[in-house]
Amino acid sequence: MCLGLFGVQIVWGLQNVNTSRIFQTLGADVDELALLWIAAPITGLLVQPVVGHLSDRTWGRLGRRRPYILAGGLLTALALLAMPSVTTLWSACVMLWVLTASINIAMEPFRALVADTLPEPQRTSAFALQVFFIGAGAVFASALPWMLTNWFGVGGGADTVTAAYAVGAVVLLVTVGWSVATTPERPPGQLAADAADIAHPDVPSASGTAALTTSGVVWALGGALLAGLTPLLGAPRELYLMAGIGALFGALQLAAVAMRRFGRSSIGMVVIVEDILHMPVVLRRLALVQFFTWFGMFALWVYAIPAVAALDPASRDPASAGYGRSADWVGMLFAEYNAIAALVALVLPAIARRAGRRACHALCLTCGALGLLGFASFARAGDLWLPAIGIGIAWAAILSLPYAMLSDGVPARKMGVYMGIHNIFIVLPQLVAAATLGVLVRVPFGGAPGGALAIAAAALATGACLSLTIPKASHAQCKIA
Numbered sequence: 142m143c144l145g146l147f148g149v150q151i152v153w154g155l156q157n158v159n160t161s162r163i164f165q166t167l168g169a170d171v172d173e174l175a176l177l178w179i180a181a182p183i184t185g186l187l188v189q190p191v192v193g194h195l196s197d198r199t200w201g202r203l204g205r206r207r208p209y210i211l212a213g214g215l216l217t218a219l220a221l222l223a224m225p226s227v228t229t230l231w232s233a234c235v236m237l238w239v240l241t242a243s244i245n246i247a248m249e250p251f252r253a254l255v256a257d258t259l260p261e262p263q264r265t266s267a268f269a270l271q272v273f274f275i276g277a278g279a280v281f282a283s284a285l286p287w288m289l290t291n292w293f294g295v296g297g298g299a300d301t302v303t304a305a306y307a308v309g310a311v312v313l314l315v316t317v318g319w320s321v322a323t324t325p326e327r328p329p330g331q332l333a334a335d336a337a338d339i340a341h342p343d344v345p346s347a348s349g350t351a352a353l354t355t356s357g358v359v360w361a362l363g364g365a366l367l368a369g370l371t372p373l374l375g376a377p378r379e380l381y382l383m384a385g386i387g388a389l390f391g392a393l394q395l396a397a398v399a400m401r402r403f404g405r406s407s408i409g410m411v412v413i414v415e416d417i418l419h420m421p422v423v424l425r426r427l428a429l430v431q432f433f434t435w436f437g438m439f440a441l442w443v444y445a446i447p448a449v450a451a452l453d454p455a456s457r458d459p460a461s462a463g464y465g466r467s468a469d470w471v472g473m474l475f476a477e478y479n480a481i482a483a484l485v486a487l488v489l490p491a492i493a494r495r496a497g498r499r500a501c502h503a504l505c506l507t508c509g510a511l512g513l514l515g516f517a518s519f520a521r522a523g524d525l526w527l528p529a530i531g532i533g534i535a536w537a538a539i540l541s542l543p544y545a546m547l548s549d550g551v552p553a554r555k556m557g558v559y560m561g562i563h564n565i566f567i568v569l570p571q572l573v574a575a576a577t578l579g580v581l582v583r584v585p586f587g588g589a590p591g592g593a594l595a596i597a598a599a600a601l602a603t604g605a606c607l608s609l610t611i612p613k614a615s616h617a618q619c620k621i622a
Contacts, residue, residue, distance in 0.1 A: 154282025193561025213247025276483025364388025481533025509535020
């Protein structure tokens with residue numbers, strides 16, 4: 142099971158390290174980067190809840206999670222091979238959409254698979270073990286461009302990126318194929334019981350449908366109003382994105398209700414949206430923590446390369462050799478923080494058992510905030526290995542503890558869809574960051590990319606404080622708000 146996540150994280154690692162590099166090489170400005178990255182959060186927002194909902198209701202020779210893991214892995218490998226060959230900025234954006242959608246299909250079922258197969262006392266350890274393999278994959282991916290250039294004599298620049306993506310595609314196919322072939326999902330008797338349960342799917346209540354209609358109208362009108370006021374107030378164009386997100390969410394709710402009312406489709410979409418409106422308390426509190434956490438991490442991924450390159454006047458031109466060296470160094474720093482995360486994941490279960498999951502998560506996020514503050518304030522790129530340690534400690538917790546807390550606080554029969562809904566609160570802050578970071582960097586920080594990393598530090602510090610508000614939950618206390 143974990144070996145497949147090793148391959149999946151190679152893809153995320155390659156994307157995180159190289160996407161800004163590709164965009165800037167094709168002519169993108171620094172203050173446009175966050176908006177160009179928008180494919181990652183939007184595809185996660187749309188794909189993961191749907192995959193979770195469908196996999197909860199899928200039964201076949203490969204079980205219910207593995208068909209999606211396999212299909213997503215195959216699509217991702219094809220996208221990896223195509224991505225480095227793009228020659229225009231718009232085609233790079235399109236391929237980022239395709240790549241991110243594909244890897245989301247493969248990734249979402251891995252989390253639900255752990256919750257499906259293991260009892261609650263083992264889940265913190267299981268998610269931490271996943272972090273070890275995720276960290277190992279990210280280390281490999283982040284260091285791969287540097288290794289190809291310095292160990293294997295690949296020419297550098299575009300040649301290095303192309304070779305790295307090809308290696309990533311091969312490793313992804315091997316590891317995902319191994320996980321699909323060797324991971325049993327459940328004993329046949331339990332599968333039959335689950336199949337009987339899903340033969341009678343939940344039917345949205347009349348009150349739930351009314352609430353869905355009201356919510357849809359509010360979101361749609363709010364989005365339209367924001368879009369209308371943006372040009373009148375001379376507000377930044379990024380607000381159109383926020384308006385579109387709100388209007389789209391409202392329209393989806395209204396469309397779901399209409400389709401159910403006229404009997405033109407299954408009620409799956411209505412169930413997903415109604416589940417969002419009736420989330421367990423644990424998930425509601427986690428949503429706030431995840432908002433600030435992933436806002437900060439998104440800022441790091443987008444602005445790390447331009448921020449490090451800005452420390453050396455010879456590296457500020459994206460077409461220069463110095464910029465390429467800065468990008469490779471950021472890859473090594475990302476490899477370092479992922480290696481730290483993999484090591485911390487081995488001791489995280491013991492710390493969580495002693496201090497509690499909430500306190501452990503808050504402590505790790507505080508370390509991450511200090512690390513990001515170091516990234517924003519250090520004057521020499523060579524010294525950034527030190528704050529990368531703090532980011533690695535935070536990353537170990539980010540990838541494990543929220544899932545352990547969530548799996549203990551939601552109904553087991555809805556584990557897949559709630560894991561997908563949880564992902565909404567990972568991608569929404571990234572959408573907000575994509576819409577606002579360009580303005581925040583341009584206005585108060587005068588376009589200096591290091592300002593985005595200072596904002597990221599403040600965001601993780603806020604998430605650390607909010608972590609302490611998450612209630613302790615058990616399956617006997619899965620209260621629905």
